[in-house]
Amino acid sequence: MKKLFHLMIIAFIGVFFIYGLTNIILNLKGYNMADFLIAAVMLVFVALLELVLIKQYNRIYSLESIKAQKQIATDKEKAKFEIESKILGSKSRQQLIGADLCIKAKHMAGLPIAEGAEMFVYRCKGKVVFERNQDTIELGIDKVKDILIKTDVEIQKSYVSSAGGAVGGYVLFGPLGAMIGGRTKEKKSTNIEKYLIFSYEKDGDTAYISMEVTNEPNASLFNTNYYDLSKNERKLTSL
Numbered sequence: 483m484k485k486l487f488h489l490m491i492i493a494f495i496g497v498f499f500i501y502g503l504t505n506i507i508l509n510l511k512g513y514n515m516a517d518f519l520i521a522a523v524m525l526v527f528v529a530l531l532e533l534v535l536i537k538q539y540n541r542i543y544s545l546e547s548i549k550a551q552k553q554i555a556t557d558k559e560k561a562k563f564e565i566e567s568k569i570l571g572s573k574s575r576q577q578l579i580g581a582d583l584c585i586k587a588k589h590m591a592g593l594p595i596a597e598g599a600e601m602f603v604y605r606c607k608g609k610v611v612f613e614r615n616q617d618t619i620e621l622g623i624d625k626v627k628d629i630l631i632k633t634d635v636e637i638q639k640s641y642v643s644s645a646g647g648a649v650g651g652y653v654l655f656g657p658l659g660a661m662i663g664g665r666t667k668e669k670k671s672t673n674i675e676k677y678l679i680f681s682y683e684k685d686g687d688t689a690y691i692s693m694e695v696t697n698e699p700n701a702s703l704f705n706t707n708y709y710d711l712s713k714n715e716r717k718l719t720s721l
Contacts, residue, residue, distance in 0.1 A: 485543055492535050499528045570613050571602045581606045585698045587678060591657035592691030593619055603678070603693065605704055610680065612691075621691065623709050625682045631695070631702055634675040637662040655679055656690030678704060 506521050541547060566574035576584050581604035589595045593612055601614040610626075612619040632655070641659055655662075658677060678701045680691040695701035 488535070488539050488542075492532065492539060495528060495532045495535065499525060499532060502528065576604060579604050579606060579611055581611065583700060583703055585695065585700050585704075587693035587695045587698055587701065589614070590661070590677065590692040590694055592680075592689065601693070603704070605708065610704070621680060621682060623711070624714055625684070626709065626711060626714065627681045627683060627688065628679075628711070629705055629709065630679045630681075631705075632677050632679060634662050634677070637677070655692065656681075658690060658692035676701070 502521065502525050506518070506525070563574050563577075566572050567578040569575055571584050571586060576582070583605035585603050587601060587603055589599050589601050589612075590597060593601075595601060595612075595614050595617065599614055601612055604611040604613070608623050610621045610623070612621070637655055637659055640655070641662065658679065662677075674696070675694060676696045678693050678695045681688055682691070683689070
């Protein structure tokens with residue numbers, strides 16, 4: 483729009499210059515010296531103004547200028563991205579990590595993060611990334627055995643029915659199972675708590691990472707339908 487307006491001004495001044503010059507030529511005999519000087523000065527002024535506008539137009543809209551402006555815009559976007567990508571959970575942060583989904587959860591057990599601390603969990607193609615403050619922890623999907631969404635009621639029932647939550651020498655759902663199962667008689671609230679649980683292989687054993695996701699509906703999108711775990715190495719356990 484600005485470019486078109488600039489061109490219209492150049493064209494208008496150009497027409498005005500041609501009209502003035504033509505008028506002087508056609509009425510040359512009727513002009514006295516004073517009129518001629520005034521008209522000449524005005525035409526020179528108009529001509530100089532036209533040249534200035536043309537040079538300004540070329541400077542602003544030349545190919546080099548356009549490239550320079552695009553580069554400036556690119557640099558600004560890059561600087562903005564670098565700032566925003568440091569903000570945990572932001573779209574820019576997701577893009578930097580390579581995630582297509584991010585949720586906010588409360589850590590329960592399994593990571594070197596305090597119990598109950600809020601954290602961000604990113605869903606990436608070949609990994610799950612956990613972040614809080616300056617800590618970034620990655621879990622490769624090739625190590626993952628299962629991904630579950632369990633309520634505290636389900637965990638308590640499993641804990642009771644499996645003789646104290648012990649299955650094959652391990653506490654079902656890891657430390658989370660012990661915490662939730664151990665408070666079976668203490669729970670008085672009717673609110674249902676939901677937990678996202680990753681079971682994975684660590685040093686030849688099964689380990690668990692768990693977090694509370696009661697108020698995070700997108701937690702269910704972390705599942706075995708998204709992560710194809712069938713390609714992972716199958717482990718045989720004799721009971």
